[in-house]
Amino acid sequence: MRKLWIAAAVGAVWAGGALAQGADKPAAPAAAGGISDGVVKVGVLNDQSGLYADLSGPGSVLAAKMAVEDFGGTVLGKPIEIVAGDHQNKPDVGSAIARKWIDVDKVDAIADVPSSATALGVLSVTRDRNRMLLLSGPALSDFTGKLCAPTTIHWTYDSYAMANGTARALIKQGGDSWFFITADNAGSHSQEKDAVRFVEQGGGKVAGAVRHPLNTLDFSSFLLQAQASKAKVIGLANAGGDTVNAIKQAKEFGITPGQTLAGLLMFITDVHAIGLTDAQGLVITESFYWNLDDKTRDWSRRFMARHGGKAPTADQAGVYGAVLHYLKAVQAAGTDESLAVAAKMKELPVNDFWSDNYKIRQDGRLVRDMYLLKVKSPAESKEPWDYYSVLARIPGDEAYRPMAEGGCPLVKS
Numbered sequence: 001m002r003k004l005w006i007a008a009a010v011g012a013v014w015a016g017g018a019l020a021q022g023a024d025k026p027a028a029p030a031a032a033g034g035i036s037d038g039v040v041k042v043g044v045l046n047d048q049s050g051l052y053a054d055l056s057g058p059g060s061v062l063a064a065k066m067a068v069e070d071f072g073g074t075v076l077g078k079p080i081e082i083v084a085g086d087h088q089n090k091p092d093v094g095s096a097i098a099r100k101w102i103d104v105d106k107v108d109a110i111a112d113v114p115s116s117a118t119a120l121g122v123l124s125v126t127r128d129r130n131r132m133l134l135l136s137g138p139a140l141s142d143f144t145g146k147l148c149a150p151t152t153i154h155w156t157y158d159s160y161a162m163a164n165g166t167a168r169a170l171i172k173q174g175g176d177s178w179f180f181i182t183a184d185n186a187g188s189h190s191q192e193k194d195a196v197r198f199v200e201q202g203g204g205k206v207a208g209a210v211r212h213p214l215n216t217l218d219f220s221s222f223l224l225q226a227q228a229s230k231a232k233v234i235g236l237a238n239a240g241g242d243t244v245n246a247i248k249q250a251k252e253f254g255i256t257p258g259q260t261l262a263g264l265l266m267f268i269t270d271v272h273a274i275g276l277t278d279a280q281g282l283v284i285t286e287s288f289y290w291n292l293d294d295k296t297r298d299w300s301r302r303f304m305a306r307h308g309g310k311a312p313t314a315d316q317a318g319v320y321g322a323v324l325h326y327l328k329a330v331q332a333a334g335t336d337e338s339l340a341v342a343a344k345m346k347e348l349p350v351n352d353f354w355s356d357n358y359k360i361r362q363d364g365r366l367v368r369d370m371y372l373l374k375v376k377s378p379a380e381s382k383e384p385w386d387y388y389s390v391l392a393r394i395p396g397d398e399a400y401r402p403m404a405e406g407g408c409p410l411v412k413s
Helices: 005-010 057-071 091-103 116-128 159-172 186-201 220-228 241-252 268-274 294-305 314-333 338-347
Strands: 013-015 018-020 040-046 078-086 109-112 132-135 152-154 177-183 205-212 233-237 260-263 283-286 350-352 355-360 370-375 388-394
Touching: 040 057, 040 091, 040 314, 057 078, 057 109, 057 294, 057 314, 078 091, 091 116, 109 314, 116 132, 116 152, 116 186, 132 314, 132 338, 159 186, 159 260, 159 283, 159 370, 159 388, 177 186, 177 220, 186 205, 186 233, 205 220, 220 241, 233 241, 241 260, 241 268, 260 283, 283 388, 294 314, 314 338, 314 350, 338 355
Parallel strands: 040 078, 040 109, 109 132, 132 152, 177 205, 177 233, 233 260
Antiparallel strands: 013 018, 013 078, 283 370, 350 355, 370 388
């Protein structure tokens, strides 16, 4: 059934917060106010049922729906619709959904797209068809480097910023030798590459690396190689279910506490799946934590009430922020034409419940602060999902790769 991607692509359609039909309809001429087809339509494309479903999936669709509701349900007098699709972590499926959405369903913007390999395929579609791509889920830092496009915004985090915080922190704590267990895909390769950079800049050495297939259930051979390397730190350059399985099995093999595990792209849902007993003490870098302050708590509790009590991940919070800012830009631009909206998104400051006057750079990178976090022990946790202690706040200008070093052809000298 999962192969029936067309059905998944139609998904649930929310019109101004109400359920609407997802049937195709012929394109309408541009309406007054510059809204094509008489509707602004955003597609949330992600993993709805696999190893990234907890960190994105239905929660990201809910976050987009909340953004539409908070915006008011209409823009320039026209309805806003959210459609959802399951890319199954397959680039060909993701690209096919994107083409259908744009060519047939007249989707104006695509959001989320965890799995960098799938996002690469979707990028080729949105770039060729002049549609907005609001990336929250993928980590590949090249989306604002050599792969940057005029209508692509990289919203929530990237491999450079995550590795910057975690690798630097562990090097300072004496973790000066590393071995990497890396998923064999573009985003995870980028995680490893960026982490190696910061390890070596900090005077550390890389003892080796091993690649594993996506969605691996048995990490025994990879963990034994890491253990044999005698490296002080085992860098997990993967995400979602792969990270969870690797950490759980490392505990079973007795690899910790003799060697330190470093998750280079971890989410609160991963910590929840592992449990505080096994995850306590992990140091990770995140762009969002629901329990940071009153504003993040207020929004997150609204989200949790509608998402089975589950706390929002950075990816899901990022979808909310990206969709909300996109709608603000459509309103300000007076049109849903993508180049005009992209320019307005970069012009307007980003403000929402966890963003305070942040800016989107010329290369499409939203520069936001990052947080160095430590997983609490069970005794330290005071309520459900109270999982992190904040070790440091990393200013965005320090966290992300300087724009001049990325190689984005859109950047003017």
